[in-house]
Amino acid sequence: MAQSEVKSSFPKENSGRAMADLxxxxxxxxxxxxxxxxxxxxxxxxxxxxxxxxxxxxxxxxxxxxxxxxxxxxxxxxxxxxxxxxxxxxxxxxxxxxxxxxxxxxxxxxxxxxxxxxxxxxxxxxxxxxxxxxxxxxxxxxxxxxxxxxxxxxxxxxxxxxxxxxxxxxxxxxxxxxxxxxxxxxxxxxxxxxxxxxxxxxxxxxxxxxxxxxxxxxxFTYDQADRLLYLLIDQRFTPEECVEAGFGETFVRQVIQRVRRNQFKRVLPPIAKLSNRTVGYDFLYLRDWGT
Amino acid sequence: MKLKVALAQINTVLGGVEKNLEKHLKYIEEARQEGAELIVFPELSLTGYVLQDIVPTVAHHPEPSDPIFHELLEASLGIDVMVGFVEEDQRNRFYISAAYLSAGKTLDVHHKTYLPTYGLFDEGRFFARGDSVHAFETRYGRVGILICEEFWHASPPYLLWLDGADIFLFHSASPGRGLPGTDEPGEMGRLASSRWVDDITRAYAGLFTSFVVHTNRVGFEDGLNFWGGAAVYSPDGIPLVHGPQHQEALIYAELDLNQLHRTRARLPLLRDEQTDLTLRELNRILNHRKD
Structure with missing residues (x-):
């Protein structure tokens, strides 16, 4: 796809409200x-x-x-x-x-x-x-x-x-x-x-x-989920604003709950802090440390 | 004149304002029935501490029109209440805040001025810094509020003292760290962070010949533990009460406010404090420092 075609499909800057354009x-x-x-x-x-x-x-x-x-x-x-x-x-x-x-x-x-x-x-x-x-x-x-x-x-x-x-x-x-x-x-x-x-x-x-x-x-479909998540996560819409944007209230609540309940999969298991310097809390380096 | 204070060293649900409100109301009622005139909750008691991206979703206004504060203000008809919460200002900046409620009104709101952003702390990433340290009048005398990191610095308590506070209301969500080693036999049973906070709050009571009331939370958030250990110190620096470590509790202390008179008659530190000298030297230092 040519660069110009991609740009032409971006939402217009003055389109009035943020859109779920992915x-x-x-x-x-x-x-x-x-x-x-x-x-x-x-x-x-x-x-x-x-x-x-x-x-x-x-x-x-x-x-x-x-x-x-x-x-x-x-x-x-x-x-x-x-x-x-x-x-x-x-x-x-x-x-x-x-x-x-x-x-x-x-x-x-x-x-x-x-x-x-x-x-x-x-x-x-x-x-x-x-x-x-x-x-x-x-x-x-x-x-x-x-x-x-x-x-x-x-x-x-x-x-x-x-x-x-x-x-x-x-x-x-x-x-x-x-x-x-x-x-x-x-x-x-x-x-x-x-x-x-x-x-x-x-x-x-x-x-x-x-x-x-x-x-x-x-x-639900990936298409629905993509657009809702884009508003919730990338655009920081509130749940109420997502409903106003046309998503069903139950669907919004269901997706938010899924996102929250699965946070454990997105982080390392917590280490119980005891000392003054703990891996993950105040021992902080990127994996690329030294390279 | 005596003042009975309740210290609620509670655990909180992270981001669960309504559940936390329920617990507040329960402890407020219990303290009121016990004859307490003031109950002090920990830092961010309505929200939990490591909020990160939860911050914008748990902000409240300490006004009757706010559904959470509506109930707290009503509860404050029977007993003064100090709670911790997140406030969003009109221009959408978020503050770690403490509200003092009395007789159905919000007497004072304090925004945390020192936001630790080092080691395990990341408050500056999520919150705006408050710009005021001040004392205010209550029905039993002039008091001032400070939140956690603020009293790790010497200047905010000093300012409260000069602004007329006779009772310092401190609260924290202090993560426990620093297991005592065998080379510290006198320190077994409590963490270094607990000992440090106890030492400095006690020192402020003595240095400023004032009462210090400190409530810290308990519980865990991921790998962080909160150690409780609420305490009250008299103007002589004498501990009046000590809450248990790592355990939810509602504890009471009776403050004999006449002790201010007795201590300051013996030890006139406030009378002899040279604020002009302090200001002069501060101006000189600030005008001439080379860093």
């Missing part, structure tokens, strides 16, 4: 995010990235960004299906790998997670899903050691705010280039970078069981 300057975002991946991986002493490819748009975009930042030869894309994972997901992930020419491996997790799942015959889908997400995390971090690279995260801003992720599962990573992009913005950037159309257009799914979609589980 259009971004994709060229600038692409430049910053590839620079971020390259800088933060190399300064930590690495040259490679490891990414779990689900077949969805988030991990596809992360893979495109990493391949552009480091070169396809420095990216390992892993497919980690469970026995019920759909063939479409596998095929879509393969289309990303083929388009980029990155290293790849397929490691089926069924035999790894099944003993634990079988141990609890009454286990519900949420527990199973968490086990699968955490098993994939184990594989990614093992492969990051084998491939001498860092795990690039794929969580977007919408799911981070809604807490739609497994703690120490799919949210676990060494760096995350996507965490400040709403789902709609992921699609915008993905489109510009050449993520295959079929991936851009399909319904987001954690693919934990047949026919599952994120939106079905959440009870």
């Amino acid at each position: 259009t971004i300057d994709t060229d600038l975002a692409r430049k910053i995010l590839t620079g971020f991946i390259r800088t933060e991986i190399t300064r930590a002493g690495f040259q490679n990235a490891v990414i779990g490819l689900s077949g969805g748009v988030d991990s596809a975009l992360a893979c495109f960004l990493a391949a552009e930042a480091l070169g396809p030869d420095h990216v390992l894309a892993l497919r980690m299906p469970y026995r019920s994972s759909s063939q479409d997901s596998m095929d879509d992930a393969k289309s990303v790998i083929d388009a980029l020419g990155v290293h790849t491996d397929t490691i089926e997790i069924t035999a790894m997670v099944e003993p634990l799942i079988q141990h609890f015959p009454d286990m519900d889908n949420r527990r199973k899903g968490n086990i699968m997400a955490r098993q994939r995390m184990i594989i990614l971090f093992d492969q990051s050691e084998a491939f001498k690279g860092l795990v690039v995260g794929t969580g977007n801003k919408t799911e981070i705010l809604l807490g739609y992720s497994t703690w120490y599962g799919d949210s676990a990573c060494s760096l995350n280039p996507l965490g400040d992009l709403y789902k709609a913005q992921i699609r915008q950037l993905g489109k510009v970078m050449g993520v295959p159309e079929v991936i851009l257009n399909k319904a987001p799914s954690a693919d934990l069981w047949q026919g599952q979609t994120d939106e079905g589980e959440l009870g």
Whole structure:
């Protein structure tokens, strides 16, 4: 997309009230995010990235960004299906790998997670899903050691705010280039970078069981959530102002509650302060300390 | 003349103003029934302490039209009340504030003038700095309010003294830190921060031959603990009461206001204080300092 086209879709400065327009300057975002991946991986002493490819748009975009930042030869894309994972997901992930020419491996997790799942015959889908997400995390971090690279995260801003992720599962990573992009913005950037159309257009799914979609589980669409979160978080609207802007009161309350209740996923576990200098409170350094 | 003071060293719900109000009303009623004439709550008692981005959503006005203060003002018909809250001014600056309510009216509002922004503290990031330190008249004498960090500095208590305060009303949300070591056998059982605040508040009572009333909160916020330990010191620097450490409590002290006469007759520090000399030297120092 040309720069001028992007700018023309920004809200007019004197449009009267802030609007939930999520259009971004994709060229600038692409430049910053590839620079971020390259800088933060190399300064930590690495040259490679490891990414779990689900077949969805988030991990596809992360893979495109990493391949552009480091070169396809420095990216390992892993497919980690469970026995019920759909063939479409596998095929879509393969289309990303083929388009980029990155290293790849397929490691089926069924035999790894099944003993634990079988141990609890009454286990519900949420527990199973968490086990699968955490098993994939184990594989990614093992492969990051084998491939001498860092795990690039794929969580977007919408799911981070809604807490739609497994703690120490799919949210676990060494760096995350996507965490400040709403789902709609992921699609915008993905489109510009050449993520295959079929991936851009399909319904987001954690693919934990047949026919599952994120939106079905959440009870609202990403489009609705993106626009509401943009007003609440980025524009600092009050809940009342969001209702005035046209969002349903119940929906607003539901989303605010989700954001608040999932704060624990967005911070490190608190350390109980005892001394005069405590990690996290008054022992404060960036991770890039000294590099 | 005697004054019975209640010190409510309470725990608070972070950002839960209505729940905190309920607790205030409960303790106010209990103290009133016990014959107390004043009840002092801790810093930010209506909101909790580490508010961060909660700040703009918990601001209230100490006026009858405000739903929270409406109830507190009504409760102040039977007993004077000092509470901690967040005030937003007309130009949308937020202050750590304390209100003194009496006979259904707001007698005084104080905005915190020293905002610690170092170590574990980050108040300057979220709050505006107050610009006044002053005493005011109550039905039992002239008093002044200071909030936590303000009395870690020597000048605000000194100003209150010169402005005519005979009773210093201090309150805090003081995070506990500094476990005593085996090289400090006399200090076992309380944290360094607790000892320090006790030492300085006691010193102010003696130095200014005035009563010092201090209420600090209890409970945890993430990894921070608040140590309680509310205390009252007489104009001789004698402790009149000490609240328990790390435990919610409503404690009482009877202030014999005639002690001001007896102490100051023995020790005329106020009479002999050379304010002209202080002002002259301050002017010289401020006009000629080289930093």
